[in-house]
Amino acid sequence: MSTPQGRPKAGEPLPEGTREARGESMSTPQGRPKAGEPLPEGTREARGESMSTPQGRPKAGEPQQTSNSLLAVRDVQSGYGAMQVLWGVDLDVAAGETVLLLGANSAGKSTLLRTLIGLLPCWRGSISFEGERIDAWAPDQRIRRGIAFMSELGVFPSLSIDENIALGGYFLPDAKVRQRKERLFQLFPDLAAKHRDAAGTLSGGQRKMLGIAKVLVAEPKLLLMDEPSSGLAPVFVKQVIQVLKTSIGHGTSLLIAEQNVAFLELADCGYLIDHGRVKLSGTRAELEASDAVRETYFGL
Numbered sequence: 001m002s003t004p005q006g007r008p009k010a011g012e013p014l015p016e017g018t019r020e021a022r023g024e025s026m027s028t029p030q031g032r033p034k035a036g037e038p039l040p041e042g043t044r045e046a047r048g049e050s051m052s053t054p055q056g057r058p059k060a061g062e063p064q065q066t067s068n069s070l071l072a073v074r075d076v077q078s079g080y081g082a083m084q085v086l087w088g089v090d091l092d093v094a095a096g097e098t099v100l101l102l103g104a105n106s107a108g109k110s111t112l113l114r115t116l117i118g119l120l121p122c123w124r125g126s127i128s129f130e131g132e133r134i135d136a137w138a139p140d141q142r143i144r145r146g147i148a149f150m151s152e153l154g155v156f157p158s159l160s161i162d163e164n165i166a167l168g169g170y171f172l173p174d175a176k177v178r179q180r181k182e183r184l185f186q187l188f189p190d191l192a193a194k195h196r197d198a199a200g201t202l203s204g205g206q207r208k209m210l211g212i213a214k215v216l217v218a219e220p221k222l223l224l225m226d227e228p229s230s231g232l233a234p235v236f237v238k239q240v241i242q243v244l245k246t247s248i249g250h251g252t253s254l255l256i257a258e259q260n261v262a263f264l265e266l267a268d269c270g271y272l273i274d275h276g277r278v279k280l281s282g283t284r285a286e287l288e289a290s291d292a293v294r295e296t297y298f299g300l
């Protein structure tokens, strides 16, 4: 596998530095602890930073308030059958922003992403996209509206590279898919060379690249990525990060679920999720400085 030689085409500037750090201060969660349960604060010491309790943030159920807010998640509860996994998650993604959802194994990251795309029902709370409630919408409606989901597997191994990409562009006219595929193949030369081969014949790293190409072909407004690093050796993780840096255009916001803190490099801000609750949120710098993040995740 090689790193993509292609750079964004002329007129497609790098996303570097284009995403403004959000002006919010680091905050403890507004997820409501149960009665009698202590607030999960004190997760970091005062170090002169602006960690604060969440004031002035929207209450559960209220739509997002900031003008550039793309996704607003309020008090979301979800799970499987009788088993509740998410216990009132609040999270925002602004337009053009990359948000990292950090959490250990079984924290509830995949459950949250599945709930956001509509593969799992939202039991309580609300999900708003561009100001509109979408939590009762079917997944295909959310996809048509501009949300894409890259699962941990990312691709269909038995389908060819071309077919996987065609699926990613399922809701688009064929001509548009072909045109965008050509552009993506410049970014992913390994895929171009094997475009008729089954995805299952690709290396782990190449499969991730295909997974990324498959979701990028739709040019989504919001891309939900579930553990793009999973199953990859560190050298390939670096390549995935590099590819995301160079291939994500201005128009796409990202919500990346990860256990690997290396992805903080891409993030404007992030959330630490633990046992289905937001434990901590803040800007990249705040999370990098956070004891909770450092203690839990560095050295993974």
Ligand SMILES: Nc1ncnc2c1ncn2[C@@H]1O[C@H](COP(=O)(O)OP(=O)(O)O)[C@@H](O)[C@H]1O
Binding pocket: 080, 083, 085, 103, 104, 105, 106, 107, 108, 109, 110, 111, 112
């Ligand atoms: N399909 C499923 N059916 C039942 N329980 C599940 C399913 N998927 C995940 N879980 C459970 O939900 C909890 C959160 O899992 P998950 O969202 O996959 O965490 P993460 O993605 O952060 O590793 C875990 O306790 C896990 O065992």
Ligand SMILES: [Mg+2]
Binding pocket: 109, 110, 111, 226, 227
């Ligand atoms: Mg997961």
